[in-house]
Amino acid sequence: xxxxxxxxxxxxxxxxxxxxxxxxxxxxxxxxxxxxxxxxxxxxxxxxxxxxxxxxxxxxxxxxxxxxxxxxxxxxxxxxxxxxxxxxxxxxxxxxxxxxxxxxxxxxxxxxxxxxxxxxxxxxxxxxxxxxxxxxxxxxxxxxxxxxxxxxxxxxxxxxxxxxxxxxxxxxxxxxxxxxxxxxxxxxxxxxxxxxxxxxxxxxxxxxxxxxxxxxxxxxxxxxxxxxxxxxxxxxxxxxxxxxxxxxxxxxxxxxxxxxxxxxxxxxxxxxxxxxxxxxxxxxxxxxxxxxxxxxx
Numbered sequence: 001x002x003x004x005x006x007x008x009x010x011x012x013x014x015x016x017x018x019x020x021x022x023x024x025x026x027x028x029x030x031x032x033x034x035x036x037x038x039x040x041x042x043x044x045x046x047x048x049x050x051x052x053x054x055x056x057x058x059x060x061x062x063x064x065x066x067x068x069x070x071x072x073x074x075x076x077x078x079x080x081x082x083x084x085x086x087x088x089x090x091x092x093x094x095x096x097x098x099x100x101x102x103x104x105x106x107x108x109x110x111x112x113x114x115x116x117x118x119x120x121x122x123x124x125x126x127x128x129x130x131x132x133x134x135x136x137x138x139x140x141x142x143x144x145x146x147x148x149x150x151x152x153x154x155x156x157x158x159x160x161x162x163x164x165x166x167x168x169x170x171x172x173x174x175x176x177x178x179x180x181x182x183x184x185x186x187x188x189x190x191x192x193x194x195x196x197x198x199x200x201x202x203x204x205x206x207x208x209x210x211x212x213x214x215x216x217x218x219x220x221x222x223x224x225x226x227x228x229x230x231x232x233x234x235x236x237x238x239x240x241x242x243x244x245x246x247x248x249x250x251x252x253x254x255x256x257x258x259x260x261x262x263x264x265x266x267x268x269x270x271x272x273x274x275x276x277x278x279x280x281x282x283x284x285x286x287x288x289x290x291x292x293x294x295x296x297x
Contacts, residue, residue, distance in 0.1 A: 029051070029054060029061075029064055029065060029068060030068055032047050032050050032051060032054075033047075033051070033065065033068040033069070033070050035047035036048070036051075036070060036073035036074065036077065037073055041080075041082045041084070041085055044077060044080070044082075044085045044088075044089075045082070045084045045085050045088050048074070048077065048085065048088030048089050048091070048092050049088050049091075051065060051070060051092050052088060052091045052092045052095060055092060055095045055096055056095050059099060062095070062096055062098075062099045062101075062102065063099070063101065065096065066096070066099070066101050066102055066105060070092070070096070071093075071096070071102060071105045071106055071109070072105075072109060074089050074092055074093050074096075075093070075106070075109055075111055075114050076114075077089035078090060078093070078114040078115065078117065078118060079114055079117065083124065083127075086118075086127060087124065087126050087127050087130075090118055090126075090127050090130040090131055090134070091126070091130050093115075093130070093134050094129075094130035094131075094133040094134050094137075097133075097134055097137035097138060098137055100141075103137065103138060103140070103141055103144070106138065107141070107143060107144065111138075112138075112147055112148070112153065115131060115134045115135060115138070116135075116152065116153055116156065118130070118131025118134070119131050119132065119135070119156035119157070119160065120156070121159075125165050125168070128160065128163065128165070128168050129165060129167045129168050129171065132157065132160055132167075132168050132171035132172045132175065133167075133171045135148075135157060135171065135172070135175040136171045136172075136174040136175040136178070139174075139175045139178035139179050140178060145178065145179050145181065145182050145185070146182065148175075148179050148185070149179070149182060149184050149185045149188060150188075151188055151191075151192065154176070154179065154185065154188055154189055154192060154194075155192055157172045157175050157176055157179075158172075158176070158189060158192045158193065158194045158197055160172035161173060161176075161194070161197035161198065161200070161201060161213075162197055162200065166204070166205065166206055166209060169201065169204065169209050170206070170208060170209050170212065173198070173201060173209060173212035173213050173216060174212050176189060176194065176198075176216045177212050177215040177216040177219065180216055180219035180220050181219060183222070183223070186219070186220050186222070186223040186226060187223065187225065189216075189220055190220060190223070190225060190226050190229060194216075194220065195217070195220065195226060195229050195230060195233055195235065196233050198213045198216050198217050198220075199213075199217070199230075199233060199234075199235050199238055201213035202214070202238060202239075202242065202251075207250060207251070210248075210251055211250075211251065211254065214251060214254035214255065214257075214258060215254070217230075217235070217258045218254065218257045218258050218261065221258055221261035221262055222261060224265065227261060227262045227264065227265045227268060228265060228267060228268070230258075230262050230268070231262065231265075231267060231268050231271050235258075235262070236259065236262055236268060236271065236272060236275075236277060237275065237277060239255040239258055239259050240255075240259070240277045240280050240281050242255050243255050243256065243259075243281060243285070244280055244281075244283070259281075
């Protein structure tokens with residue numbers, strides 16, 4: 001005899017409390033914004049990715065999203081246990097915070113701990129990239145700079161200056177350059193060994209990173225102790241080498257700004273004289289064809 005055929009009563013009946021799965025497609029930002037409050041990880045991840053692509057297109061899209069109130073739920077998602085959700089939420093905030101209105105909204109929330117949590121060593125590189133990008137955006141505003149002046153906030157940024165990823169380096173250097181406008185942050189960055197890390201970035205492959213490192217050095221050397229540390233780290237010699245390199249002419253003026261700060265200290269002047277750096281510097285300057293260099297002199 002063959003196997004018994006299944007009758008109607010033998011088929012498994014799904015539980016009464018099971019909701020049949022549905023596929024939803026939406027082209028409306030408002031609908032997708034509502035999905036940020038879902039409890040389902042897949043929906044959250046897809047909603048964040050869709051919002052990221054929409055926000056990236058133009059400022060008008062960013063403004064539409066801000067009116068829909070996406071900042072608060074996105075901030076909460078930075079602490080989500082699922083990595084893809086956290087990564088995609090960080091990407092959205094990294095793009096949105098380029099807009100000043102997004103930063104205004106953020107300041108009404110307890111935002112800094114959630115963003116700093118993205119800067120831990122165990123996070124993947126994309127989260128580090130967009131976390132540091134968030135920091136570079138919020139550092140544009142004075143009130144945020146004040147809140148960032150703690151060792152816990154600045155330490156990961158200094159650490160990321162040595163990242164193998166150039167985007168992370170750039171974002172971290174830019175954030176520090178902006179924070180260092182505030183005098184209170186300079187001793188903190190110096191104590192966190194920020195000066196040697198910034199000097200190392202002068203060898204970076206990308207000119208924009210070198211430029212940002214020089215901007216940060218120009219600001220931190222407005223402090224006496226930082227000028228002396230530049231001398232101890234061989235910073236003056238490194239700057240003179242750059243000024244003496246005609247292929248790095250775009251950096252010459254900014255190097256001279258930092259050197260000008262350093263030479264306000266007699267010890268730095270003496271070091272320059274004894275090392276022969278002054279002769280090298282003068283030779284490089286006299287051979288320069290840059291009007292900006294001559295104006296700086």
